[in-house]
Amino acid sequence: MKEHRIEVDTAKCIGCGMCRRDCPASNISITNKKAVIESQACIKCGHCVAVCPKAAVSMTGFDEPPMEFKKPTVLDPQQLLDAIRTRRTIRQFKNQPVAPEVIAQIIEAGRLTPSGENAQDVSYIVLKDHIERYEKMAVRFFRRLLPFARLVNPMAKNKEIDDHFFFNKAPAVIVIVAKDEINGALAASNMALMAEANGLGVLYSGFFCMAANMSRSLRKALGLKRKNRVIATLVLGYSGVTYHRTAQKETAKIRFL
Ligand SMILES: Cc1cc2nc3c(=O)[nH]c(=O)nc-3n(C[C@H](O)[C@H](O)[C@H](O)COP(=O)(O)O)c2cc1C
Ligand code: SF4
């Protein structure tokens, strides 16, 4: 990661204090009607850049410039809820590839997801041309575990680990890696929504995460570093199944205090 420095163009600054009020680290003061960045050791959240009405604040070291916009984009709430309600985990996929631009847009949704302390610790492994190689390794690992799983989990009794146990012949898989579980999971959730907005079906493969985190050879093959964990695995493809109604869910447990 490149070094980021926050800079204030004092010629542009009018001393309005918007950046000071919005800074989560109390890292900005106003002196002689000009903003002063107290320390470069902040979380580099970029709020000072984003909020300044005069574009007087900038941060160095990013590959992209800030994008100007008039109003934030808002989603239609009912449409969003309907999309969440009618989406299903997809386990049957068409034999149809996913375009690289779609994969890139899904990853963009992950990249733009917030992270605790702005850590941006999430990374992505796209399995595309060698999906079967990684699935084979996971299958081998799970077949060795199965007898033990059958001892403790009644649901594993009838479970068979076939050659497509993890990815169900899907054409694309994105493995989401992070140091922090919440950061990885939030990115995964936004990515799944983006995939669905692109007309794709999504399967979260918790089993592949388990295999990738537990099997030393799979970790090595995926190039995982010691502190990195596979948080989510999105199995992606065009759905080979049509649903005619929703699947029922439990009522929300809510307490109003
Ligand atoms: C974190 C997570 C891991 C999952 N792992 C698997 C998996 O390994 N294999 C599988 O068939 N389904 C997996 N699922 C799918 C769930 O079984 C599914 O979301 C749940 O039954 C509800 O169905 P729905 O998504 O269609 O509403 C996973 C879902 C989540 C959120
Ligand atoms: S980047 Fe964020 S934390 Fe740092 S000075 Fe700007 S607003 Fe404050």
Ligand code: SF4
């Ligand atoms: S928001 Fe911009 S103009 Fe206002 S004090 Fe901060 S740097 Fe200056």
